[in-house]
Amino acid sequence: MITLEGISYKKKRQYLLNQIDGRINKGDCITLFGPNGAGKSTLMKIMAGLNKPSRGKRSVQFHKKNPIGYVPQQIALFDGLTVKDQIKYYQKLTKQTSTDFVEVMIKELGLKDILNKRINQLSGGMKRKVNLAVGVIHQPEILFLDEAFVGVDLATKYDMLKWLNHLNAQGTTIVFITHDWYVINQLKPSMWILDQGEMLDQVNWNAVPYANIKSGSNALKKMFDVDLSR
Amino acid sequence: MIVLKALLKQRITFILLLLIPILLGLIWVNYFQDTVDDLKVPVVLVDPYNQTITDELLSEIEVDDTFNLTRTSEIPLKALERGEVEAIFVLPENLKELIMWSDLEGQIKWYRNDRSLFDGLFKEQLASSIMTRAVRAEAANVVQNYDSEENWEEMFEFGLRYFEPEPIFQMNFQQISSDMSENDSSDQYYLMRWLTWLYLMIVSSFFTKMMLEWKEQHISGRLKVISKTNSLRTSWLLLTGLIIGTLGLILVISIQWVFLSQVYLLSLLVDIGIILVSVFGYLLLTFIINKKETLWALTLGYGMTSSVVFFLLFFQILNHSWWTKLFLPSWILL
Numbered sequence: 001m002i003t004l005e006g007i008s009y010k011k012k013r014q015y016l017l018n019q020i021d022g023r024i025n026k027g028d029c030i031t032l033f034g035p036n037g038a039g040k041s042t043l044m045k046i047m048a049g050l051n052k053p054s055r056g057k058r059s060v061q062f063h064k065k066n067p068i069g070y071v072p073q074q075i076a077l078f079d080g081l082t083v084k085d086q087i088k089y090y091q092k093l094t095k096q097t098s099t100d101f102v103e104v105m106i107k108e109l110g111l112k113d114i115l116n117k118r119i120n121q122l123s124g125g126m127k128r129k130v131n132l133a134v135g136v137i138h139q140p141e142i143l144f145l146d147e148a149f150v151g152v153d154l155a156t157k158y159d160m161l162k163w164l165n166h167l168n169a170q171g172t173t174i175v176f177i178t179h180d181w182y183v184i185n186q187l188k189p190s191m192w193i194l195d196q197g198e199m200l201d202q203v204n205w206n207a208v209p210y211a212n213i214k215s216g217s218n219a220l221k222k223m224f225d226v227d228l229s230r
Numbered sequence: 231m232i233v234l235k236a237l238l239k240q241r242i243t244f245i246l247l248l249l250i251p252i253l254l255g256l257i258w259v260n261y262f263q264d265t266v267d268d269l270k271v272p273v274v275l276v277d278p279y280n281q282t283i284t285d286e287l288l289s290e291i292e293v294d295d296t297f298n299l300t301r302t303s304e305i306p307l308k309a310l311e312r313g314e315v316e317a318i319f320v321l322p323e324n325l326k327e328l329i330m331w332s333d334l335e336g337q338i339k340w341y342r343n344d345r346s347l348f349d350g351l352f353k354e355q356l357a358s359s360i361m362t363r364a365v366r367a368e369a370a371n372v373v374q375n376y377d378s379e380e381n382w383e384e385m386f387e388f389g390l391r392y393f394e395p396e397p398i399f400q401m402n403f404q405q406i407s408s409d410m411s412e413n414d415s416s417d418q419y420y421l422m423r424w425l426t427w428l429y430l431m432i433v434s435s436f437f438t439k440m441m442l443e444w445k446e447q448h449i450s451g452r453l454k455v456i457s458k459t460n461s462l463r464t465s466w467l468l469l470t471g472l473i474i475g476t477l478g479l480i481l482v483i484s485i486q487w488v489f490l491s492q493v494y495l496l497s498l499l500v501d502i503g504i505i506l507v508s509v510f511g512y513l514l515l516t517f518i519i520n521k522k523e524t525l526w527a528l529t530l531g532y533g534m535t536s537s538v539v540f541f542l543l544f545f546q547i548l549n550h551s552w553w554t555k556l557f558l559p560s561w562i563l564l
Contacts, residue, residue, distance in 0.1 A: 050451055070455040072448035078232060080239040089232040094456055138456065 001026050001142060001173060002047055007056035009042050016042045018197045020056070024142070029174045029187055034194035035219035040177045041073070041146055043194065047175060048144050062141055066094050069140030073147045075127045076134075077119045083130050084115045087137065094138030101139055108163045109133055125156035132160055136167065143167065145176035149183050161186045181226060195220045233465040237440060237473075246433050247477065254429075258422075270298035271348045274310075275356075276320040278303050283326045290359050297352055310343055317342040317349030319356060329360060330367045419489035423501055423562045424540055426481045428533060430474055430505050435529040437470045438512040439522050446520065467513050471506065478505040504558040536560070 002024040009017040017039045024030060024047070032040040045051040046058060048070050060067075077086055091102060106112055109129045114122060119130065128148060136143055145164075149157055164187060168174050178184060184191075188205040193213060200220075201212040213220055237243060277284040280303060288301060300315075309315045318341035322328060328337055338356070342349055370385035444450055444462060453462045482501040486493050519525060536557035542548035543563050554560045 045451075048455055050454060066456050068455045070452050072451060074447045076448040076452045078236040078444075078449065081232065081235055085232060085235065090456075093453070093461070135452065 001028075001061055003057075003059045004047070005057045005059075007043070007046060007053045007058065009039070009046060009051065010054040016197050017046070017053070020199050022192060022199065022202065024173060024175065026141070026173055027168070027171050029168050029189040030176075031184055031187070031189040031191050032175065032177045032194060033184070033191045033223075035217065035223060037196070038194040038220075039197040040194055044144050044146055044175065044177060064141055066138045067141040069135045069138065069143040071132055071135035071143070071145045071148045073150065075119070075131050077127065077130060079120050080118055082116050082118055083111060083122075086119070086130060086134055087115075090134045090137045096138045098139070102137065105133055105136070105163070108166070109159055124151045125153050128152050129156060129160060132163070136172075140172065142173040142175065145174070145178075147177050147179070149178055149180055157183070179223070193220070233462065234469050237437065237469060240440070242436065246436055247473070250429065251477075251481070254425075271296060271352065272298045272300070272315050273349060273352045274300045274302055274306055274315050274318045276302055276305050276318060277325075278320075279323050281321070281325055283329070284321060287356070287359050291352075291355050296348075299352075305341070307341065310341055313343065316346050317352065319353070329363045330371075332364045332368050334360065334364060416489075419485065420544065420562060422485045422489070423482070423497075424537070424559050426478065426485065426501070427504060427508070427559050427562070428537065430478050430481075431508050431529065431533055433477070434470065434474055434509050434512045435525060437466070437474075438516060438525055441466050441516045442520065442522055442525060445516065463513075463516065466516075467509075470512075471509050474509055475502065475506060478502055500561055500564070504561050508558060532557075 004020055004022045007017055007020040008015060020043060032043060034040055042051065046053050048068055049058075049060075050070070062068075087102065087106075090096075096102065106115070109132070111126075111129060111133060114126055114130075119127060122130070128151070132145070132148055135145070143164075149160065152160065161183065164174060168187070174187070174189070176183075176187070176189070184205070190202060190204050191208060191211065192202050193200045193211055193216070195213075195216045200216055203211045208224075211224070213224060275284070275288065284301070288299070291297070291299065305318055305320060306315060307318070310318055318339075320339040320341070322337040325337075328334055338360075340349075340353060366386050370382050373385050374380055374382055441463070450462050479498075479502060482498055483493055486497065515525065515528065519528070536559050539548065539554055539557040540559040540563070543550065543554060543560055548554065550560065550564065
């Protein structure tokens, strides 16, 4: 689906990513994991086609016209407009004709009661749900989530994770960034471990304790300690 | 559609697009009206007896815009002393009868102060109106002396058809006043065009701020993934251009109509041109800058520098040069 070969990204004379290789197949669930400044968001943007790599090659193989869904870290919604307006707009823009899918999504994410509310009237958690909903409204082949669970309470997180598991089970590929082990344990992804622009290891969820992080920074090691000490 | 909604659902959009032009319009109309009133000669006509003949005389004189005429029943001598009134004319009792018997010598009292200059014109107009009636009444009296069966009122009316005296002074003052007002309104015309540009630049920067917010919130990034055509920026440009272009067109036509009483195509094209170039400039900024603070700094910097250049050219302290044309309002003065 997406193949990365020797991807490097340079900004202001500094390499944010260095020689990244990887392959994402249909139906995969992958988390880009690492401390702040590891290059996760930059790599995700390159995967989504939002940034061009300074060096290396990104090859994609998609079947749909709109294959990518992107949920940014920010609440990428028009303030002052209702939830219904936002959903309709993205539905129209992506030519999503399946109202069944949209209705199921609204039900599963618990958006029914807030359809007529404006974005600036919603709680942080509800905004995150709408942010996710408009990112997947066109049933993309691959979904990128950049810290989509920040500031979300457990009940909201439960709804979002349940929906993402459902999409993944239906064949949607998911690539996400998070620092939250709860999210990782619920989605059970493969982990691409990044540190200071380098890819240290790629491991399956059940092999996390054996990940090669010896050459990683202290910050990265502490992130693993948090989970393994449980 | 959603972009239009997002633009218009902001309270500040309404303040900028509707309230400010209405408020400025009202202030300007009020100022213009006050200026016009100030140019009129304030004269008071006093009729302590509220006679109907006074109404008839006033209906003839009030047609002339030279005077700011007030009718009272008491003599406002204090206002005359303060200079608020140029002159006071006091009509006598039984004015109709006095006109009929042509007994008018010294009957009308004329109060004026040392600074009174133009009240003489009103005196002549008032005298002309009264004398017209007096002469017609005298003519009717003479005819009736020859033939007592003739109807006096009929002969008075008959005289009106052939006797149309003009006021003694045609008032060169009127012409001078007109020239002064032309220069004054010409300056105001250029200032209003500059003000329109400044106002529309503020509106454009507000819309640009919204575009930068969408960019900052990654809405444009999210849309770029879905639609390769950058639909958000295209919609923004179309709507901003349409809203500001329409608003600009209405304002520029109104200004031309008020100051020049007609529409000049070349000036219209220049004004609309600089407005649309400003919008295009803001579009380019949305590609280059990311922070709202940078936008405000650039808007303030360019707006102020352009205004300074405009006024230096306006007061002929500076001459037009290639570099002055980089500041869009300078095109107004070409």
